[in-house]
Amino acid sequence: MSKHYAVIGHPIGHTMSPFIHKRLFELSGVDADYTQLDIAPENLEKEFHQSLSKLDGYNITIPHKQSIIPFLDELDQKAEMYGSVNTVLNRDGKAKGFTTDPDGFLKAIDAAGIRLDGRIMILGCGGVARTMAYEIALMGKPFEFAVRRESVGKAGLLCLDITRKIPGAQVSFGLIDQIIGTVDVLINATPVGMYPDCDAQPIHNCAIGRCANVFDAIYNPYETALVKRAKANGSKAEGGMSMLVWQAVVAHEHWDGSTYDKADIDRLCLDAAKELLER
Numbered sequence: 612m613s614k615h616y617a618v619i620g621h622p623i624g625h626t627m628s629p630f631i632h633k634r635l636f637e638l639s640g641v642d643a644d645y646t647q648l649d650i651a652p653e654n655l656e657k658e659f660h661q662s663l664s665k666l667d668g669y670n671i672t673i674p675h676k677q678s679i680i681p682f683l684d685e686l687d688q689k690a691e692m693y694g695s696v697n698t699v700l701n702r703d704g705k706a707k708g709f710t711t712d713p714d715g716f717l718k719a720i721d722a723a724g725i726r727l728d729g730r731i732m733i734l735g736c737g738g739v740a741r742t743m744a745y746e747i748a749l750m751g752k753p754f755e756f757a758v759r760r761e762s763v764g765k766a767g768l769l770c771l772d773i774t775r776k777i778p779g780a781q782v783s784f785g786l787i788d789q790i791i792g793t794v795d796v797l798i799n800a801t802p803v804g805m806y807p808d809c810d811a812q813p814i815h816n817c818a819i820g821r822c823a824n825v826f827d828a829i830y831n832p833y834e835t836a837l838v839k840r841a842k843a844n845g846s847k848a849e850g851g852m853s854m855l856v857w858q859a860v861v862a863h864e865h866w867d868g869s870t871y872d873k874a875d876i877d878r879l880c881l882d883a884a885k886e887l888l889e890r
Contacts, residue, residue: 612642613642613643613644614641614642614643614644614667614668614867615643615644615665615666615667616632616643616644616645616646616666616667616668616669616670616866617645617646617647617648617663617666617669617670618632618645618646618647618648618669618670618671618672619647619648619649619650619658619663619669619670619671619672619675620647620649620650620671620672620673620674620675621649621650621651621652621673621674621675622649623647623648623649623672624649626647626672627855627883627886627887628645628647628670628672628859629645629646629647630883630886631855631856631859631879631883632645632670632859632862632863633645634879634882635859635860635863635869635871635879636863638869638871638875638879639863639867639869639870639871641863641867641869643667648662648669650675652674652675652678655675655678655679655682656682659679659682663699663701663706664701664706666701667700667701667702667866668698668699668700668701668862668865668866669698669699670697670698670699670859670862671696671697671698671699672697676695676696676697676710677694677695677696679696679699679708680694680696680708682706683696683699683706683707683708684705684706684707685705685706685707685708686707686708686709687707687708687709687710687865689709689710689713689714690708690709690710692745692776693710693712693713693742693745695710695712696708696709696710697709697710697711697712697858697862698710698711698861698862698865698866700865700866709861709862709865711858711859711861711862711865712742712854712858713742713745713746714857714858714861715854715855715857715858715859715860715861716742716743716746716854716857716858717746718857718858718860718861719826719849719851719853719854719856719857720826720849722853722857722873722876722877723826723847723849723853724847725796725824725826725847725849726796726824727747727750727752727796728752728795728796729795729796729823730755730792730793730794730795730796731747731752731753731754731755731794731795731796731798732754732755732756732757732790732794732796732797732798733747733754733755733756733757733798733800734756734757734758734787734797734798734799734800734801734813734814735756735757735758735762735799735800735801735813736756736758736762736765736766736769736784736800737800737801739800739828740756740769740798740800740801741769743798743800743828744756744769744773744782745773745776745777748773748777748780748781748782749777751779752781753781753782754781754782755782755783755784755785756769756770756782756783756784756785757784757785757786757787757790757814758784758785758786758787759786759787759788760786763784763786766784767784770782770783770784787813787814788814788815790814790818790821792821793821793822793823794818794821794822794823795822795823795824796822796823796824796825796826797814797819797822797824797825797826797841798825798826798827798828799813799825799826799827799828799829799835799837800828801813802829804827804829804835804836804837805829805831805835806831806832809832809835809836810836811836812835812836812837812840813837814837816840819837819840819841819844819846820844822841822844822846823846823847824846824847824848825837825838825841825846825847825848825849826848826849827848827849827850827851828851828854829850829851830850830851830852830854830855830884830887831887832850832888833850833852833884833887833888834850835850838850852880852883852884852887853876853880855883856876856879856880856883857876860876
């Protein structure tokens with residue numbers, strides 16, 4: 612029997628989810644269709660009961676990641692910790708919410724062959740940075756944020772929040788234009804370098820030259836100026852398309868227990884990048 616899935620958001624026209632998830636269903640041999648639903652915030656409750664409950668599962672993007680929570684029957688541990696849901700499983704009349712971004716990040720880092728060891732630095736302190744920071748803190752690894760001057764207060768509050776929720780977490784912050792010394796793992800969680808401003812870099816070339824490994828959460832373009840510069844320096848570097856695809860993989864693990872070959876996921880990342888370029 613065919614299963615039915617979707618992604619919901621508002622607006623939703625730009626989403627890569629149908630392309631990625633349809634390929635994942637093909638790879639796993641699961642008979643399923645996947646569509647996109649544009650649901651305005653004021654219609655979320657009505658659509659939850661009328662249409663979303665009839666699906667086997669669905670993904671969630673802006674602006675519904677928090678507002679969907681009151682309607683769900685159960686939350687996964689990480690979804691509860693982050694207060695955010697991007698995947699829902701409907702089973703036996705109950706809706707369970709998950710967040711796959713944290714595990715998607717970890718799987719992407721692992722697939723890139725980057726070890727979260729040594730001096731770890733996260734550029735930015737927004738939502739993406741927060742997710743990555745919590746995962747690194749939960750691993751017991753020390754790390755630091757590098758932020759703009761106008762974000763110092765926000766960074767301080769985030770550090771305080773992390774140390775309150777994860778006892779023993781070792782986190783600090785500094786200014787992004789005052790990075791000194793070598794960095795073992797640099798993670799860009801800022802939008803600097805995102806299409807259409809593809810030539811921009813979040814830090815100067817001299818600082819990039821002191822980074823052994825670079826992970827950029829931006830997936831459009833497939834290779835940002837930061838990733839290109841890091842590779843030119845001989846550093847290991849990976850863009851955000853892998854994180855986008857791997858978090859989708861985690862959704863399928865929740866939906867039907869599917870597992871995937873790394874080579875297939877690597878190919879899907881490249882194909883998704885080509886699809887994005889054509890658009």
